Amino acid sequence: MSQPKRARESRISRTAAMSLMVLLAIYFLLPVYFLIVASTKPQADLVSTFGLWFSHFDIVHNLKTLFTVRDGVFGRWAVNSVVYAVLGAAVGTLISALCGYALAKFRFRGRNFLFSVILGGVLVPSTALALPLFLLFSAAGLVDTYWAVFLPSIVSPFGVYLARIFASAAVPDELIESARLDGAGEFRTFFSVSFKLMTPSLVTIFLFQFVGIWNNFFLPLVMLQQEKLFPITLGLYEWNGQSSRVSLLQGSVITGSLVSIVPLIILFLLLQRFWRTGLAAGSLK
Amino acid sequence: MTDEKSGRRRRLRGGGPRAGTIAAFLTPFYLPFLLFYLVPVGYALWQSFRVVRRTGGQFGHAYTTFGGFDQYLQVFRNAEFGGSLGRIALFGIVQVPVMLFVALIMALLLDTPLLRAKGFFRIAAFMPYAVPGVIAAIMWSFLYSPQLSPVVDLLNGIGVSPDFLGPGTVLWSAANISTWCWTGYNMLIMFSALQSIPPELYEAAKIDGASNWAIAWRIKVPIIAPSIILTTVFSIIGTLQLYSEPAVLRQISSNISSTYTPNMLAYAVASGNNYQQAAAISVTIAVITFVLSFGFLKLTAKRAGL
Structure with a gap:
């Protein structure tokens, strides 16, 4: 192939590749852009003005409405989501770390079996468990309580899977051995030596579990009756169902949706490299 | 101590x-x-x-x-169960390949020197992962709604009047929401696998004059086959669990019944306090999920010689 022909061809493929990616980026960003524009508009303008451009910039008023309508129940939902996600992910990360570390670093009988049970668990989607959990929790009288959403959320087989990979990679056996020779107990070794070495990977585990709980919808839908226990996802779903009758709620559904995704998008932009670690580990066979 | x-x-x-x-x-x-x-x-x-x-x-x-297998017989005799299963089978057969193909193309392009602003494209595609499925469905339902949607406005402007919520289209409107949510996630899994291929593996082919295209399809894709298989299995599992997208669209479209997907059926039956029947539906979905995902793994493992 002659040089000029090759150069022209690569210019064409470069343009084609860029155009395709730009189109796809528009596709991915469009709904969020629409949401940002819509949450700045007064209710009446939602229908009467073009959706992809600003009219009256009224976001402060919309936020005020969002947090005061229906006795300010949205604020309660936001707090619930934060509590479910932060506490659930924190407890979940800790127990995943302990378990993954033990599976990676201690030799004992039944270790492979215990690990393959976890691999099986990774393949079980949380939606599939929600109804069986409901049956069990209603027998135990736990339905419609904070516990009904919180307790199942702390279990993350994927977290243990990641913790095991990260523990084998980040904590050298010699270090554990020398801590043992110094007379340190296993828990002291874990919290004072291994935990620090594993910290970056624990952030990854925390993030994945945080997003999983924050985005959870089916479990709270199945478990909760009382509005004051709802996370944001379930609350907005209920409002969205009522907004065809109560048109005042439509604006609050839009502003509320924006409020619910902003913290996650920020978290995700700030902590990009941790996501990549987790996804790379997920792609290993 | x-x-x-x-x-x-x-x-x-x-x-x-x-x-x-x-x-x-x-x-x-x-x-x-x-x-x-x-x-x-x-x-x-x-x-x-x-x-x-x-x-x-x-x-x-x-x-x-x-009651022995009574509940299961009832599940299989239930026309709504068959209907919901057929619906998501159609959904999965179209949506999963389309989504994974787009994800693969994006991952391959991001792995070539053809693009600028790669970081931006990666973030744009992965951003929907940070959006809860229900919220994504609510956002898209605004874009489908004839009163609110700027997309409908634009299409009307060029003489097309789309109905995203009609009996023949609403399934694909739901499929679009799933695609929007998960393409970037799958793309990043494939991209991470591509990044871990040592460049020496295709340097020789490059010197021999192989095009980027040939390197991508003959060398890179076969190497990342395990990741593609993994994303396929996760997508099959996800499709069988489909709930929030159709449930949200149901709030604005009369073309989605309360038993539109197997999971919606299970939820509807459980809401009617028929827990035993709901349990049998849940178990049946789980068994189908298990058989399909392991069947797919076995099939591809044999063909890919893994």
Whole structure:
């Protein structure tokens, strides 16, 4: 192939590749852009003005409405989501770390079996468990309580899977051995030596579990009756169902949706490299 | 912490902590895992073999008893179950390949020198992962709604009047929401796999004059086949669990019934307090999921020689 022909061809493929990616980026960003524009508009303008451009910039008023309508129940939902996600992910990360570390670093009988049970668990989607959990929790009288959403959320087989990979990679056996020779107990070794070495990977585990709980919808839908226990996802779903009758709620559904995704998008932009670690580990066979 | 004696005894046994210590590390995870993963599955299985009977006539009091496969026979006789299964089969056969193909193309392009602003494209594609499925569905339902949607406005402007919520289109509107949510996630899994290929593997082909295109399809794609298989399995599982997208679209479209997907059916049946039947539906979905995902793994593992 002659040089000029090759150069022209690569210019064409470069343009084609860029155009395709730009189109796809528009596709991915469009709904969020629409949401940002819509949450700045007064209710009446939602229908009467073009959706992809600003009219009256009224976001402060919309936020005020969002947090005061229906006795300010949205604020309660936001707090619930934060509590479910932060506490659930924190407890979940800790127990995943302990378990993954033990599976990676201690030799004992039944270790492979215990690990393959976890691999099986990774393949079980949380939606599939929600109804069986409901049956069990209603027998135990736990339905419609904070516990009904919180307790199942702390279990993350994927977290243990990641913790095991990260523990084998980040904590050298010699270090554990020398801590043992110094007379340190296993828990002291874990919290004072291994935990620090594993910290970056624990952030990854925390993030994945945080997003999983924050985005959870089916479990709270199945478990909760009382509005004051709802996370944001379930609350907005209920409002969205009522907004065809109560048109005042439509604006609050839009502003509320924006409020619910902003913290996650920020978290995700700030902590990009941790996501990549987790996804790379997920792609290993 | 440990006294001399037990320390020495441990070392004599070949090092490593005692069984009690190991259990203390494992129990905080395995106990909730048992209670909130395994026991519910067992309980649902048990429930699915129970039936509600009545003593005497219609006014007798109800009691549950062993019913064999009665609940499962009822699941298979239920036309709504068959209908919902057919619907998501159609959904999956179209949506999963389209989504994974787009994800693969994006990952391959991001792995070539053809693009600028790669970081931006990566973030743009992965951003939907940060959006809860329900919120994504609510956002898209605004874009589908004839009153609010700027997309409908634009299409009307060029003389097309789309109906995203019609009987023939609403399934694909739901499929679009799933595609929007998960393409970037799958793309990043494939992209991470591409990044871990050592460049020497295709440097030789490049020197021999192979085009980027040929390198991508003949060398890179076969190497990342395990990741593609993994994303396919996750997508099959996700499709069988489909709930929030159609449930949200149901709020604005009369073309989605309360039993549109198997999971919606299970939820509707459970809301009617028929727990045994709901359990049998849940177990049936789980078995189908298991058979399909493992079947797919077996099939591809053989063909890919893994």
